[in-house]
Amino acid sequence: MNPAATSMFVSSLALGTTITLSSYHWLLAWIGLEINTLAIIPIMTAKPHPRAIEAATKYFLTQASASAILLFTTLINAWNTGEWSILSLSSTTAIPLSIALMMKLGLAPLHFWMPEVLQGIPLLTGLILSVWQKIAPMALMLQISEQVNLKLMVAAGLTSILVGGWGGINQTQLRKIMAFSSIGHLGWMIIILKFSPQLTLFNFIFYITMTAAMFMALITISVTKMAHISTSWMKTPALMPMLMLMLLSLAGLPPLTGFAPKLLTTLELIKQNSTILAALITLFSLLALFFYLRLTYIFALTLPPNNPPSILFCRTSPKLTPLTSSLSTLALFTLPLTPTILSLI
Numbered sequence: 001m002n003p004a005a006t007s008m009f010v011s012s013l014a015l016g017t018t019i020t021l022s023s024y025h026w027l028l029a030w031i032g033l034e035i036n037t038l039a040i041i042p043i044m045t046a047k048p049h050p051r052a053i054e055a056a057t058k059y060f061l062t063q064a065s066a067s068a069i070l071l072f073t074t075l076i077n078a079w080n081t082g083e084w085s086i087l088s089l090s091s092t093t094a095i096p097l098s099i100a101l102m103m104k105l106g107l108a109p110l111h112f113w114m115p116e117v118l119q120g121i122p123l124l125t126g127l128i129l130s131v132w133q134k135i136a137p138m139a140l141m142l143q144i145s146e147q148v149n150l151k152l153m154v155a156a157g158l159t160s161i162l163v164g165g166w167g168g169i170n171q172t173q174l175r176k177i178m179a180f181s182s183i184g185h186l187g188w189m190i191i192i193l194k195f196s197p198q199l200t201l202f203n204f205i206f207y208i209t210m211t212a213a214m215f216m217a218l219i220t221i222s223v224t225k226m227a228h229i230s231t232s233w234m235k236t237p238a239l240m241p242m243l244m245l246m247l248l249s250l251a252g253l254p255p256l257t258g259f260a261p262k263l264l265t266t267l268e269l270i271k272q273n274s275t276i277l278a279a280l281i282t283l284f285s286l287l288a289l290f291f292y293l294r295l296t297y298i299f300a301l302t303l304p305p306n307n308p309p310s311i312l313f314c315r316t317s318p319k320l321t322p323l324t325s326s327l328s329t330l331a332l333f334t335l336p337l338t339p340t341i342l343s344l345i
Contacts, residue, residue: 001046012039013132020136025084026074030067033104033136037063040128044121055120059129062103062113069100086143094147104137106179107156107186108163115167115179123224126175127215130182131208138189138204145197157191158280160184165287172226174218177291181250182211184288191281192265195272198345203261205341206334210250210258213331216324217243229298242328244299249331251292252285257334264338 012035020032037060044056077093078084089097099110106114118126141148164184171177189203217239218224221232233240249256254263262285269278334341 001042005042006046009039009043012036013043013128017132017136021139024086026078026086027084029086029136029140030071030074033063033070034067036133036136037067040125040133043125043128046125047122049120051120055117058113059117066100066103069096069103073097073100086140089144089147091147091149094144095149095152097144098141098148098152101137101141102156102190105134105141105186106183107190108159108183109156111160111163111183114183115176118175118179119173121175123175123215123219126178127212127219130178130215131212134182134186134204134208138200141190141193142197142201145193145200148194150194153190153194154277157187157189158277158284160187160190161281161284162187162287165284165290168288168291171291174224174226177295178211178214181288181292182207184285185211185250188261188265188281188285191277192268195274196268198342199261199264199268201345202342203265205345206257206261209327209334210246210331213324213327214243214246214250216321216327217246220321220324226295226298229295232299239324239328240299242332244296246328246331247292247296247299251289253289255335257331260335260338264342 016032016035016037016039018032019035020029023029023032041056041060044059045052073093073096074084077088077090077097080090080093081088103110118129121129160183164180164182164187167183168177168180171180185203185207189200189207192203193200220239221235221243223229223232232243245256249258252258252262262282266278266282269275269281
């Protein structure tokens with residue numbers, strides 16, 4: 001793609017998210033979401049492969065449907081309340097509005113577009129879709145957290161955690177595994193949204209850090225399938241142990257970064273007298289833990305016993321960038337900073 005066009009589309013992505021984050025008016029928030037959607041479509045189709053065209057079409061149709069629901073719901077809300085303010089939302093319009101935002105985020109049962117879209121695009125575009133494109137809808141969800149329906153949030157959260165674990169078990173494509181991982185993590189955020197929006201924001205910050213680090217590591221070693229992991233040790237021996245630990249961090253195992261959101265979410269649910277709900281999400285998360293451990297087992301099992309066969313690979317292997325190293329460090333060792341981050345939020 002032309003560098004000028006690339007810079008224009010990336011700037012449009014930043015502009016759309018900034019408009020949504022800084023708006024107090026539903027129409028401005030909708031405009032920001034639309035700019036985001038329209039800016040990423042050319043990035044998806046930069047390489048005109050049939051799978052990329054199919055992924056961009058699916059993404060556009062889903063996002064357009066969600067935007068239409070959001071626009072009509074906000075129009076009805078403005079008609080009823082006489083205001084366009086995001087905070088002045090009636091209880092009747094909060095449900096369809098939440099459904100529209102959940103469709104944009106890719107929460108179950110409105111998740112069907114996300115694994116297919118992520119599978120059809122390159123890893124770098126998948127990083128934008130999994131991280132940057134989630135910021136604006138999640139910001140709107142946080143702003144309307146007081147008006148959302150508790151039963152809807154709990155049902156969507158439980159379904160997302162279950163689907164995120166169950167769907168990833170039978171996958172061999174790493175992009176689809178990351179898609180189901182994203183669905184599962186979003187379920188943990190949504191289920192606690194009504195009880196503690198600050199904790200949802202905390203979970204989202206950690207999700208962005210861990211997912212971005214994982215995608216950057218996969219981009220560095222150019223791996224999209226589980227079958228290709230066996231040769232990755234020869235490409236970047238220093239990155240592979242960190243990638244293995246990042247998978248365990250995504251699984252939420254202590255003492256890694258991903259343990260903090262799951263622990264605090266479970267404790268908050270117990271404080272809210274929702275012990276059964278805390279037990280259910282912990283049980284459902286065991287499904288996701290299974291495929292994370294399966295990937296970790298493949299990394300450990302394919303460790304080469306000696307270095308001579310890897311000499312040729314090391315000559316042409318990519319070097320770690322500072323961004324990849326920094327994100328990997330944050331994704332692994334941010335657990336001691338949890339109290340500081342919570343105090344800032």
